[in-house]
Amino acid sequence: MARAEAEMRAAIVAEALSWERTPYHPRAKLKGVGVDCAMFPAAVFNAVGLVPVISPDYSPQWMLHRDEEQFLSWVTPYAREIDRGEVGPGDFAIWKFGRCYSHGAIVIDLPEVIHAVIIGGGVIRANIDRDEELRSRLVRFFTLFGDR
Template sequence: MKPADPDRVIAVARSWLGTPYHDQATLKGVGCDCLGLARGVWREVVGPEPFPIPPYSRDWGETGPREVLAEGAGRMMIEVSPAEASAGALVLFRMDRRAIAKHVGILTGPDTFLHAYERLGVIEEPLTAAWRRRIAFAFLFPQR
């Protein structure tokens, strides 16, 4: 599996900027959450989604024995180490060190990322040390 062009991934992700936040939605310009943003970028860069996404909890502090989000991404994307992740990579954040990874963003540069955030919608912001240390997994979008 070859990775998609990172410039294309970033351009598509940026086309979602300003989309309002809406839990479990995935419609550009209408509403999405962080996973909905990633799903929308997937559809534009790779093609149809390979499987339906079941309803999920918004609880960033959720614990459990399985990294469900990472397992799903690993079935259809190219996993890389968080240290090797660069622009165009999908990153999964662990918002609490004891919790499973539940937040998703797309790196847009060495120190910036794009994500959908409650009350703010899709935004691009600095990848601060606080965000960087929460990255638990990283994946590359595959070519179409």
């Protein structure tokens, strides 16, 4: 891994960790005030300069009523899918909740991730191999590094 990539990955993780304990709030993305699992990675990747401001319009329960892969459509213009064995710090994981892939997290160092959750009350760390809510669901991994 090139030095610049390693530094950017470290910046992503540092920014993500700076959001820890931000309360959960649907469609919000204000550090320390409120954020959801879609806006959290959008805000983090924007803060480090990897993506533009992303502010989609969506219902907090869209994944329960639609098959459309709305969240994936926000991810794929900026990231490429990778296998679990390729995942590094600062990469992105997305789980299938409801009818489509609709819950995202930023990788700290697999299996550790950080994500915004209702049940946890906001932005928390999790272990994707131990946390039943995550390990029992289909997951896909993406990176913003390398060719798309």
